Amino acid sequence: xxxxxxxxxxxxxxxxxxxxxxxxxxxxxxxxxxxxxxxxxxxxxxxxxxxxxxxxxxxxxxxxxxxxxxxxxxxxxxxxxxxxxxxxxxxxxxxxxxxxxxxxxxxxxxxxxxxxxxxxxxxxxxxxxxxxxxxxxxxxxxxxxxxxxxxxxxxx
Amino acid sequence: xxxxxxxxxxxxxxxxxxxxxxxxxxxxxxxxxxxxxxxxxxxxxxxxxxxxxxxxxxxxxxxxxxxxxxxxxxxxxxxxxxxxxxxxxxxxxxxxxxxxxxxxxxxxxxxxxxxxxxxxxxxxxxxxxxxxxxxxxxxxxxxxxxxxxxxxxxxxxxxxxxxxxxxxxxxxxxxxxxxxxxxxxxxxxxxxxxxxxxxxxxxxxxxxxxxxxxxxxxxxxxxxxxxxxxxxxxxxxxxxxxxxxxxxxxxxxxxxxxxxxxxxxxxxxxxxxxxxxxxxxxxxxxxxxxxxxxxxxxxxxxxxxxxxxxxxxxxxxxxxxxxxxxxxxxxxxxxxxxxxxxxxxxxxxxxxxxxxxxxxxxxxxxxxxxxxxxxxxxxxxxxxxxxxxxxxxxxxxxxxxxxxxxxxxxxxxxxxxxxxxxxxxxxxxxxxxxxxxxxxxxxxxxxxxxxxxxxxxxxxxxxxxxxxxxxxxxxxxxxxxxxxxxxxxxxxxxxxxxxxxx
Numbered sequence: 001x002x003x004x005x006x007x008x009x010x011x012x013x014x015x016x017x018x019x020x021x022x023x024x025x026x027x028x029x030x031x032x033x034x035x036x037x038x039x040x041x042x043x044x045x046x047x048x049x050x051x052x053x054x055x056x057x058x059x060x061x062x063x064x065x066x067x068x069x070x071x072x073x074x075x076x077x078x079x080x081x082x083x084x085x086x087x088x089x090x091x092x093x094x095x096x097x098x099x100x101x102x103x104x105x106x107x108x109x110x111x112x113x114x115x116x117x118x119x120x121x122x123x124x125x126x127x128x129x130x131x132x133x134x135x136x137x138x139x140x141x142x143x144x145x146x147x148x149x150x151x152x153x154x155x156x
Numbered sequence: 157x158x159x160x161x162x163x164x165x166x167x168x169x170x171x172x173x174x175x176x177x178x179x180x181x182x183x184x185x186x187x188x189x190x191x192x193x194x195x196x197x198x199x200x201x202x203x204x205x206x207x208x209x210x211x212x213x214x215x216x217x218x219x220x221x222x223x224x225x226x227x228x229x230x231x232x233x234x235x236x237x238x239x240x241x242x243x244x245x246x247x248x249x250x251x252x253x254x255x256x257x258x259x260x261x262x263x264x265x266x267x268x269x270x271x272x273x274x275x276x277x278x279x280x281x282x283x284x285x286x287x288x289x290x291x292x293x294x295x296x297x298x299x300x301x302x303x304x305x306x307x308x309x310x311x312x313x314x315x316x317x318x319x320x321x322x323x324x325x326x327x328x329x330x331x332x333x334x335x336x337x338x339x340x341x342x343x344x345x346x347x348x349x350x351x352x353x354x355x356x357x358x359x360x361x362x363x364x365x366x367x368x369x370x371x372x373x374x375x376x377x378x379x380x381x382x383x384x385x386x387x388x389x390x391x392x393x394x395x396x397x398x399x400x401x402x403x404x405x406x407x408x409x410x411x412x413x414x415x416x417x418x419x420x421x422x423x424x425x426x427x428x429x430x431x432x433x434x435x436x437x438x439x440x441x442x443x444x445x446x447x448x449x450x451x452x453x454x455x456x457x458x459x460x461x462x463x464x465x466x467x468x469x470x471x472x473x474x475x476x477x478x479x480x481x482x483x484x485x486x487x488x489x490x491x492x493x494x495x496x497x498x499x500x501x502x503x504x505x506x507x508x509x510x511x512x513x514x515x516x517x518x519x520x521x522x523x524x525x526x527x528x529x530x531x532x533x534x535x536x537x538x539x540x541x542x543x544x545x546x547x548x549x550x551x552x553x554x555x556x557x558x559x560x561x562x563x564x565x566x567x568x569x570x571x572x573x574x575x576x577x578x579x580x581x582x583x584x585x586x587x588x589x590x591x592x593x594x595x596x597x598x599x600x601x602x603x604x605x606x607x608x609x610x611x612x613x614x615x616x617x618x619x620x621x622x623x624x625x626x627x628x629x630x631x632x633x634x635x636x637x638x639x640x641x642x643x644x645x646x647x648x649x650x651x652x653x654x655x656x657x658x
Contacts, residue, residue, distance in 0.1 A: 104266030135257035137222035
């Protein structure tokens with residue numbers, strides 16, 4: 001049971017169901033709480049843990065090789081743009097880590113390519129992608145190599 | 157067959173899969189195809205889907221052309237050496253020459269890329285890798301895809317491609333089912349870009365029981381990248397290739413940052429360096445490749461496996477020296493928390509602090525994929541300006557089926573793309589797909605209802621088999637059958653096996 005849910009904290013909101021890449025976080029129809037229906041298909045990716053507004057989801061290691069008594073907790077603060085981790089060893093030792101998750105306000109710096117000027121036929125026929133060659137940050141343009149050179153075989 | 161709703165969608169470009177390759181494709185397609193209808197179908201939620209769902213702590217493919225660190229041909233040389241000669245140089249070169257522009261955009265969008273304080277350049281982990289705080293790598297690129305696509309369907313599992321009935325060997329779209337509603341979805345499209353995932357769980361995982369899902373590659377990577385093109389007759393390449401990785405035991409924690417940045421090293425159980433012992437043995441097998449620098453990863457892994465077979469395992473990673481430096485210790489841990497949290501969980505549970513204990517390594521089970529240090533996948537056309545004639549047939553990244561494009565795990569022969577290269581390949585494929593559609597002019601795709609209905613029957617057949625046959629089987633089989641039938645991830649696997657058997 002890699003992810004598991006604290007029943008007293010879960011309010012059945014379904015954020016974990018919505019985000020789980022393995023599609024194994026489901027809402028139990030009887031108790032109306034989230035439950036990992038297929039623990040052996042859980043990647044321990046923490047997507048649901050980070051998404052849970054109630055901090056109701058936790059992870060323990062796989063029973064096959066991880067004894068109980070440890071914890072790795074996470075707090076992802078989207079507004080602050082940070083993620084904090086607390087690792088608790090089985091013997092009680094602790095480690096704490098803090099990392100940024102973004103450097104910009106969410107979404108504001110991602111352009112809508114549909115609003116840009118329409119590329120002309122010569123751009124379409126070239127090998128350049130959107131924002132190139134500028135985005136390559138080189139003066140020499142997009143690199144090319146002659147077809148013969150590619151056929152020289154293995155060289156080192 | 158129980159009555160299931162069919163949802164129809166007609167579009168110009170269908171992107172199958174919303175991982176790194178799929179988001180790259182959806183993003184770029186809009187720039188070139190302004191009036192086109194661009195749809196992306198993803199079986200999970202694109203904010204956390206694909207191999208980067210968990211985040212990444214490094215971008216493993218960045219040339220650094222702006223600082224003259226590497227040029228595309230250096231990358232071709234490197235990838236070719238690591239794969240012992242088996243690469244498509246034109247595809248590798250093409251990906252490498254574009255990849256920097258994608259990474260620069262990631263930084264502009266807010267992805268925290270670490271900088272070297274002295275040089276001001278991106279912090280290198282190794283020659284090709286740069287270090288990032290990539291917990292939100294996937295949500296950031298997902299936003300870019302959302303800004304471009306007309307619609308992104310989450311929770312749609314694409315299972316089959318449709319073929320045009322008006323012209324031979326041309327794709328006509330794809331079908332699949334909704335994991336939530338069970339509805340049948342038909343996407344008729346002029347061009348399809350397959351950006352689906354490679355294959356985990358083809359081989360039995362090292363761990364059994366609960367630990368089965370703690371595979372190295374995502375357990376939800378069900379091989380659609382190959383199943384889809386193979387079924388419509390696309391030519392594939394190097395499908396016999398398997399990737400086996402050296403990883404920290406039980407948690408699959410990556411070793412890249414440890415080897416390259418922390419300068420940790422391996423030793424056998426007696427504290428001996430072992431790789432040089434297998435030099436003659438490996439040389440007899442592969443010849444000059446063992447003399448190349450860097451040593452191809454597969455040959456280093458071979459030495460690892462032989463050393464363990466010789467009874468001198470387990471192999472340990474010597475971390476106790478590097479971890480005395482608090483800065484390196486922090487990197488060592490954050491490396492896991494950023495992309496393989498499960499390894500931190502395993503170490504916490506077993507009281508393994510690499511500052512005081514040298515942790516064990518192991519080799520993973522084999523995988524089939526095309527984006528990491530491996531090269532399985534579809535045989536695709538290269539770019540017009542650099543590909544020799546036999547490697548070019550009209551449109552960059554088009555498979556041997558017309559209108560069918562590939563990116564990421566789907567494309568074979570282009571190892572060492574990783575996250576940034578897969579995104580870049582998606583962009584390349586998207587531009588080519590737009591050109592393909594423009595060249596089609598007013599030609600229409602013909603997909604009959606019969607083709608769609610036939611595929612619908614195949615998709616829902618296991619459910620019917622269960623209903624019809626459940627009283628005919630013993631209790632044990634019954635339990636097994638229900639287990640397989642009601643697990644979304646396994647329905648496809650089962651289907652796939654049926655198809656292979658046929």
